[in-house]
Amino acid sequence: MRAAIYQGGGRPLAIETVADPRPAPDQVIIEVAHAGICGSDLHVTEHGYIPPGVILGHEFAGTIVAAGAGVGADWQVGARVTALPVQACRECDACEAGLPALCRTGRFTGMTLEYPGAYAEYVAARGSMLQRLPTGVSFTDGAMVEPLAVAHHAVSLAALRPGESVLVIGAGPIGAGVTLFARLAGAAQVIVSEPAARRREIARELGATAVVDPVQEDLAARCAALCGGPPPVVIECVGNPGLLQQALELAAIRGRVVVAGVCFGEDRIRPIVGLMKEVSVQFCQCYTEADFAAVITAIARGAARPAPMHSQSIGLASLPGSFEALRTNPGDCKVLIDPKQP
Ligand SMILES: [Zn+2]
Ligand SMILES: [Zn+2]
Secondary structure, three states: OEEEEOOOOOOOOEEEEOOOOOOOOOEEEEEEEEEEOOHHHHHHHHOOOOOOOOOOOOOEEEEEEEEOOOOOOOOOOOOEEEEOOEOOOOOOHHHHOOOHHHOOOOOEOOOOOOOOOOOEOEEEEEHHHEEEOOOOOOHHHHHOHHHHHHHHHHHHHOOOOOOOOEEEEOOOHHHHHHHHHHHHOOOOOEEEEOOOHHHHHHHHHOOOOEEEOOOOOOHHHHHHHHHOOOOOEEEEOOOOOOHHHHHHHHOOOOOEEEEOOOOOOOOOOOHHHHHOOOOEEEEOOOOOHHHHHHHHHHHHHOOOOOHHHEEEEEOOOOHHHHHHHHHHOOOOOEEEEOOOOO
C-alpha cells in the first residue's frame, strides 16, 4: 500500500510503498476513507518525539476489509467504522480504572513504529476499540470523531450546568468542537477567543454566541459585558505558554478551568491568581469510549453538524507538501487526507 513515512526532524514525509498490514488476532484492517491531520502530528515530528519510519495518523474512518480470528462477529468485513487510536496495556492502574487513553504505556496508533497510523491506504485497529458509524454519519465526519471526542471530554470535565457561560480559548479543531458541545450541553453564552478571522467564523457556525479577537479587543471586558461578569468556565484549547495564566485571570470566583490544549514545554503561572479565587484546574487528556459514542450519536441525530470544521481533503501525493505548509500556517481548521484522491 501507499503510505506517508516520517523521515526524521526537518525532513518532509515521503510517500512510499510498504507491505499491506495484516490483522493480529485482536485486530481489524480498515481501508482508510479519510484521516485527519492533527496539531500533535506536526508537533511530534518537529521536535523529534517519534523515530523515523513512523506512519502518523490517529484520526480516521473507513471500512473493515479484514478481521483477525479473535475479533468476534460484531465486526464484519464491510462495516463502516472509526476507532479509538489507543493501544492500552490492559494491566496498569489507568486501564483497570476503565481509562485506556490514560494508560501508563502512552501508546497510540500513529505515534510509534509498532502501531502504524492512517496516513496510508490501510490501518490496523484493535477490535475492542472500534466504533460503528451509522449510515447517516459520513466518512469525513467519521474522521473528525476523534478530535470531537477530545472536545466532548473537555466539556464533560467542565461539568457545565445549563445556563452557565463558557469562555473557549482557541478555535482550532478542539476549540471548535468544544464550542459545539458546550452549546449542546446548554451553555447560555459560549464566547470564543481566537485571533484568526476564518476560525472565528467557523466557531460562529458551530454555535458560538460571541467571538472575540484577543489581539484587537479586551477579552476580559468583552466577557464581562456578555456574561455580566467573569465566566464561570474557561476551556483552554490551544496549549501555548501563557494561556493557562490567562485562563486563571479570566475565570470567575470558584471558576473551573479545563486545560485541553497540549503544551509540551514549561509554562509559568502565578498560583496566587487562582488561589485568590479558589479556581479549579482540570487537565483533559483524550477521551473515553463513552465520548466517542456520544459524538457519533450526536452527529447521527443531526444535533451536531461538524462539517464547517472540515477545511479541505487532500490526496497522499500532496500530503508531504501540505503537512510542511501547516507548520507555518495552521490553516482554517481540519485538513483531511483522502488516500483515494490522486
Ligand atoms: Zn489528534
Ligand atoms: Zn495500561
